[in-house]
Amino acid sequence: VARVDELPPGTKKKVVLEGKTLLLTNVDGAYYAIDNRCPHMGGSLYEGLLAGDTITCPKHKTTFSVKTGKVIQNGKIAFINLKVADVQTYAVEAQGNNIILKMA
Numbered sequence: 137v138a139r140v141d142e143l144p145p146g147t148k149k150k151v152v153l154e155g156k157t158l159l160l161t162n163v164d165g166a167y168y169a170i171d172n173r174c175p176h177m178g179g180s181l182y183e184g185l186l187a188g189d190t191i192t193c194p195k196h197k198t199t200f201s202v203k204t205g206k207v208i209q210n211g212k213i214a215f216i217n218l219k220v221a222d223v224q225t226y227a228v229e230a231q232g233n234n235i236i237l238k239m240a
Contacts, residue, residue, distance in 0.1 A: 138235040143167070148191070150182040154239055158226060161202045163189045168202045169226040169237050176211070176220045196220075 137151045143162045150172055151160050157172040159181045170191075172181050179195035192199045196211035198220045205225040210218045227238040 137169075137237045140230055140233045140235060143235065146186070148182060148186050150180075151237070153237055156239075158237070159191065159202070160228065160235065160237070161186060161191070163202060167228040167230060167235055169228045170200065170202055170205050171223045173223075174198060174200075174220065175223060176218060181223070 137153055138149055138160060143149050145162050145165055147162055149160045151158050158169050159172045161168050174181055174193040177195055179193045181191050181193060183194045184192045189201060189203050190199050190208055191202050196213055196218055198207060198211035199209040200223055201208055205223040207220050207222055210220050212218060229236050
């Protein structure tokens with residue numbers, strides 16, 4: 137889905153595979169892939185802030201682990217706390233200069 141040199145540590149890339157848009161990240165040299173769409177209102181996680189191993193949805197500020205897909209902190213709308221579902225994760229590995237994504 138990408139080349140290693142396209143995704144240095146601390147960066148993210150949006151990729152499309154088998155009709156799905158995914159968020160690919162490099163955290164300290166390890167690669168992770170999750171669904172790009174926030175389960176709450178479909179915000180693009182690619183447009184959010186990657187900080188360490190978390191990504192924050194730009195729409196309502198829900199924070200997800202890019203390693204596990206689990207919600208780290210639910211976001212808010214005005215004063216209402218949201219309950220957001222986790223995002224799907226996908227297996228990723230580097231083979232030479234290629235980043236391979238496994239859709240199970």
